[in-house]
Amino acid sequence: MTPEQARAALNAASRVAVLTGAGVSAESGIPTFRDAQSGHWARFRPEDLASPGAYRQNPALVWEWYAGRYRDVLGAQPNEAHRLLAELERRKGAGFFLATQNVDGLHGRAGSGAHGGRLVELHGNLVSARDEVTGETFALPAPEQLVTPPTSPRGHRMRPNVVWFGELLPEDALAAAQAAFAAAEVALVIGTSAVVYPAAGLAQDTLRGGGMVIEINPEATDLSPRATLSLRDVASRGLATLLG
Template identity: 70%
Template sequence: MNLSQARDALAAARRVAVLTGAGISAESGIPTFRDAQQGLWARFRPEDLASPDAYHRDPALVWEWYAGRYRDVMAATPNAGHDRLARLEREKGDGFFLATQNVDGLHARAGSGTLGGQLVELHGNLITARCEVCGQVEALPAPEGFTPPPVCSRCSGRMRPNIVWFGEFLPEDALEAASDAFAAADVALIIGTSGVVYPAAGLAFETLGRGGTVIEINPSETELTPHLSFSLRETASRGLAALNGG
């Protein structure tokens, strides 16, 4: 498949499923999880900051880490890649599905999930917290007024970051929805993800197994590249522009 054929396939597709990873948010200045472990945080292993054991051991430390990431995310804005996916959702309507591994909320802020299609945040969302007692999910206060930990408005319980941590399972309903959408997709787009984190990395094979087309957008070759229909060695925004004819 060449670029022209990939463009035609996307234009003709009635059902489009998209998976995005850290690469699409890099253009908004959002560092990856490990890139964010700089300065005072460089001495910590990921498991020391993002696991149930770490939170049980030192919830104040974990909340300090996530509060800093929350401030960084809220200072960022969606980029052209986020905007182009929102535009694609508007075009495809209820035939559009977007699953993201990112926790920065930038897809939602660009309008995804409100334009006829569906948005699923597989790993949670930095700008929300979840009650440890009753499970209520609430938006965090504005960064400048936020002092963790937040308290649940329903039961006054302590709230934890609404993130899927190491050692936790992805939400079953979100993963099932993504699996169904990729299995039904005429075209799937795999954007800015390394293809090494499962089960999300396996979604491309749901589409391929049903005879669909899978197009990758990534500046670097990934473990998925040899298996896919077509790959664009571009950033998310440039690759999506190329697929839409500029």
């Protein structure tokens, strides 16, 4: 399939599903989880900062790490890839579904989920926290007002609203994504290595359902041999090629 044929198929599709990963936010200056482990944090293993066991052992340390990442994402701005995906949702309306592995909230800030389609954050969101007793989520205060560990309006301690190592993805979010990708005529997989399951299996759901899968990633991934088309580019330019 050529890029021109892919563009025509995307234009004609009424059901489009998208999966995004860290590569989409890289152009906004958001480091990946492991890239963020620099300086003081380089001496910690990922499991020391992002697991239920680490949080039980040292919630203050875990919150210090996430408070820094929270400041970073609030200082970043959506990039052209985020904006183009919001525009694609405007075109497709209720037939558009976006599942992201990112926790920076940039898709929502760019307008995704506000134009008739649906946005699902599979791994949570850094700008909110979850009440440890009730499970409710609440927006965090501004970084300069954040006291960690934070307390919910119910008076309970809150944990970061993200999926940690050893935890399952939210059942409702994953089920919605699987249904959307299985029904999609065209699926876009953008800026993700496509190796972390179950999210990595979403593209296969589309292929099994007879749809086509278009990958946008600067480097080859495990999905590349099975994709209908792989565009070797950063997210913003790859999307511009498809939506231009």
